[in-house]
Amino acid sequence: MIEINGVSKRFGKVVALDNVSFSVRNGEVVGYVGPNGAGKTTTIRVAVGVLPPDSGDVIIDGYSVTSEKPKACARIGWVPESPIFEMEFKALDYFIYLATYKGLSVPEARRVGKELLELVGLGDAMNRKLATFSLGMKKRFALAVSMIGDPPNFMFDEVLNGLDPQGIMFFRRVVEDFRRRGKAVLFSSHILSEVQMIADRVVFINKGRIIGVYTMDEVVKLASPHIVIVLKQIDDSVISILSRFGEVEVSGNRVILRNPKAEPSKILEELVKSGYSVEEFRVSEERTLEELFMKLIGGETR
Amino acid sequence: MRQAVIIDFKRSFIRPATIIALALFILLGIGLSYLVFYTITATMKPVGFLGYYKLSNDSLTVVGVAYSAWGERLGGEATIIAENCTTSVAVAPLGYQERCSRVAEAKQSFADILNVSINLSRQLSSVENLGVRVNISTRYGEVVATASSAPLTTSVAIAPVASSITAVAYPARAFVSPVPFLPFNIWFLACRNEAAYIALQTISVKNTVKIFALIIRNVSAPHIPLTTAIPGGDGGDCNFVELYYGYGNITVTNTYELSKALAEARLRQLAKVNSSGPLFAEASVEGSEATIVARFGGAVAHAVVNARASNPETILKTPIVTAMFSQLSTASQFMPIVFLYLAYVLIAKPRSIGALEFLASMPITRRDLYLVRLLAGVLTTFASSGVLVVSTALSMLAIVRYSIDPLNALLLWIGLSLSLVAVYSLFYMISSVLKGGSYLAIAILTYILIWFVMPIAATIIALSIGGPARVADVSRTIVYLNPTILYEYISNYILSQITESPITLDTALSITSTALWISLPPIIGWLAFRKASLSS
Structure with missing residues (x-):
């Protein structure tokens, strides 16, 4: 299990992370979504112990990355967005070295x-x-290294970036396999469909701050087409009527009719x-994750 | 962690830059060894010959050994020339005269003892005085030994040994062509009809040239190798020879005094030689001063060997050791470039491209990462120094036949290693603070500053302040600022022991300077590295 607890990090005057907190449970894949420069990579670099946080901590299976780094890092694998190795080594030799x-x-x-x-x-x-390795090969190499000792936690940072369809398929399968095997996976990406x-x-992040954490069910709901209806008065009869046309969510005198x-x-x-007095009737089309994200950036935080 | 250090050490040590640098310095060492060798051999002949000839039944037999300047028996090829000489010479080879004409010749290869005969039955009747010339050719060079007989018309007469045994006296039948500066004493014992003859080559250190000390390699006082030639098997008393030695500075001028001295001396048997044929015995004498006594049959010959005169001298050691030091000094001067590069490869370069970041995600602390590469470089300094010292010592031993003793070699290795550790510490610190190109620029500047600019600047300042007299003082002072001061100190210490001169460098300052160079830079480097960004 990966627990990010109130992590903050500054680079000079720039706030890269501002009190970031969330967790990734065992057997769970958490997508970490945000635009470039949002703080995804910084979060992961703090989480794998290569960047010390200004405040806060990351706990990996109960071990603090800041004070028990060797134990914490033994339980985590990391595939960076652009893995950089000492290029004079041959692959197997460097693997042995690491x-x-x-x-x-x-x-x-x-x-x-x-x-x-x-x-x-x-x-x-x-x-x-x-x-002589391509980017995809370097990522595969980093994956192989990260799998040494079969750690229970993984962090994939923009791992699908720059990969060919075969590579994307490979890493998708790897992540699914890890979930099936009960590992905690943090998967940062800006390819939201993935x-x-x-x-x-x-987990949505923007400008170093977490702006939303949703289950996929919640995301699907948020993204689905719906009609917002504001009535003067709501009773069982109107709910019964609307239920014939879709899924009804009631909040005060506001009804959201989904799908x-x-x-x-x-x-x-x-x-x-x-005979109902309709004060507002607004139709919302189906949203993509991108649109949802943009909407969240626009101020809809949770 | 240990494994990682070893892998980093291997890739530091086996990388082309290190290997090429070491190979260059090894070649330099071999070249210097040859230079020293040829300087020595140009000054002296490194080959001698000890032997005798017999003339019986119209047959000339030459028996002898060739030996190197350091007492090693040599094989080679001998050409024996029998000559008819116009006048006789009683004492050979000093009086061998050149007006001789060749009557017979034989050539023979030999591995240890030369034993060759020439049949002179047809020529002997025309020979007035037999002259014998032996040309010996060995891998160390050539030597010509000569001897001549008394007129053959009379009975062969051999001059008895002079009463004063300190004089060099040879029996007429002996070939003694010692190398100019012998590592050992040579006796030539000839015995016939109970008459003892002795030839003693004594050595006077005072009159020798500088090269003397090289030749007494492995001869540490009071050990004196003694080589004896005993022509046995000719019916004389040489079939049974006893050698004794005793302590005491005995000076004998006549037979009476000899008997008295022998009675008073505590003699101990040195060697007992039972010889039925020609023999070349070797024995050692212990004692700072010793009397050597040879006894065969009823005759006793003796010689006083002043062991102190044979003490190893420093004079020849000095050019050898100085040559070694100059090679290692060159290494200590230029090997820093290799360690400058290693610090770049191990820290500065991977840091600048961001390769240390992935490494830092391994289950280690950042301190571990810092120490692994520091230790890898330190191991490389020890290994490189080891290769340099061993290769230099061995090339000297193989080529010059003399090398530095193991203890001094160990001291040199420690000195060179710790000096290079200090150098590596300095560059490691810079590589921990600066990345890539900046590191290279500052490191190269530092190298030039410490090793070249600083000494020149100090000399200029010294000249401007106090004139030439101040230069030595200032040079001695600024050397403590150099990371390789310990190597300088140890080479200075070894040389001072050899030349029996005082050490010019201060022990405490040298050690303190090295300790600071080794410890401070890595601490400063760590303070920068522990919080540094490892991304590119």
């Missing part, structure tokens, strides 16, 4: 390296220099014919 930091002996690291590099599709490239496909929950099954004019006509 694996020794995770406590593996050289022969053990060699065996594990061959297995994992094969698993991520780099079996033919393990004796190639890292300098997040929509993979994530169980979505309407009839034309809005027909619904309005029915209400008027039944």
Whole structure:
């Protein structure tokens, strides 16, 4: 489990993270969504222990990244957006080198390296220099390294960026496999359709602040087409009428009719014919996650 | 962690820059060894010959050994020339005269003892005085040994040893062509009809040239190697020889005094040689001063060997050791470039491209990361220094036949290693503070400043303040500011021991300076590195 607790980070005068808090439970994939510069990568770099926070902490399975970094980092794998390695190494050699930091002996690291590099599709490239790797190969390599010791938590930072469809498919499968195996996965992306496909929950961040945390069900609801109807008076009869046209949510004298099954004019006509005084009748079309996000940025926080 | 240090060490040590630098310095060491060797061999002949000839049944037999300047038996090829000489010479080889004509010749290769015969039955009747010339060719060079007989018309006479044994006296039948400065004493024992003959080559240190000390390699006082040639098997008393030695500075001028001295001396048997044929015995004498006594049959010959005269001298060691130091000094001067580069490869470059960030996500602290690469560089300094010192010592040993002793080699290794650790610490600190190009610029500037500008500037300042007299003082002072001061100190210490001169560098200051160079830069570097951004 990954717990981000009130993390703040400044770079000079720029506030990169402002009291960011959320968690990723075991067996859950959390999409971390925000525009470029929102603070996604900074959050993840703090969470994997490479960037010390100004305040707050990240707890990985009960271990603090700031005060118990070796224990915390042993339980987390990280695939950066643009992995940078020491390019003079050959892939397997560098894998072995990194694996020794995770406590593996050289022969053990060699065996594990061959297995994992094969698993991520780099079996033919393990004796190639890292300098010759494409971005996709580097990400696969980072994934292989992050899988050393089979940690229970993973962080994927914009991992689908720059990948070909095959690569995207590969990482999607990996994430789904991790979820099935009960791992906590934080998946940052600005490709919202991907997040929509993979994530169980979505955390929206903008300008270093969390602006919304939604389950996918909630996101679907927020994004679905609906009609907002404000009536002078609401009773069981009107709810009964509206229920025939879709899912009804009542809040005061305001009714939200989701996924309407009839034309809005027909619904309005029915209400008027039944003698209800309609003060407002507003039709909202289906929204994409992008539109929802833009709307959230526009001030609709939760 | 340990494994990571080893991997980083391997890639630091095996990388082309390190290997090329080490190879260059090893080649430099070999080159210097050859230079020293050729300087020495140009000054002296490194080959000697000890032997005798016999003339019996019209057959000339030459028996002998060739030896190097350091006492090693040599194999080679010998050409023996029998000559007819116009006049006889009683004492050879000093009086061997050149007006001789060749009558017979034989050539033979030999591995250890040369033993070659020439049949002179047809030529001997025309020979007035037999002259024997032996040309020896070995891997260390060539030597010519000569001897001549008394007129063959009379019975072969061999001059008895002079009563004063301090004089050099050879029996007529002996070849003694010692190298100019021997590491050991040579006796030539000839015995015939109970008459003892002895040839003693004594060594006077005072009159030798500087190269002397090289040749007494491995001869540490009071150990004196003694080489003896005993021509046995000719019916004389040489079949049974006992060598004794005793302590005491015995000076003998006549037989009476000899008997008295021998009676008073505490003699101990040194070697007992039972020889039925030609023999070249080698034995060692212990004692700062010793009397060597050779006894065979009823005759006793003796010689006083002043062991102190054979003490290892420093004079020749000095150019050898100085050559070694100059090679290692060059290394200490230019190896910093390698460590400047290593600090760049291990920290500055990966930091500038952001490669340390992924590494930092491993389950280690940032301090671990800092220490791993610091230790990898430190190990590289020790390994590189080891290679340099060992290769230099071995190339000297292989080529010059003399090298620095193991303890001094160990001291040199420690000195060079810690000096290079200090150098690496300095560059590691800079690489922890600055990235990539900035690091390279500042590091190169620092290198030039410390190793080149500072000494020149100090000299100029010294000259302007106090004239040439002040230069040495200022140079001695600013050397403490150099990270390689410990190497300077240790080489200075070793040289002072060899030349018995005082150490010019201050022990406490040298150690303190090195300790500060090693410890302070990494601490300062850590203060910068612990909070530094590792992203590109």
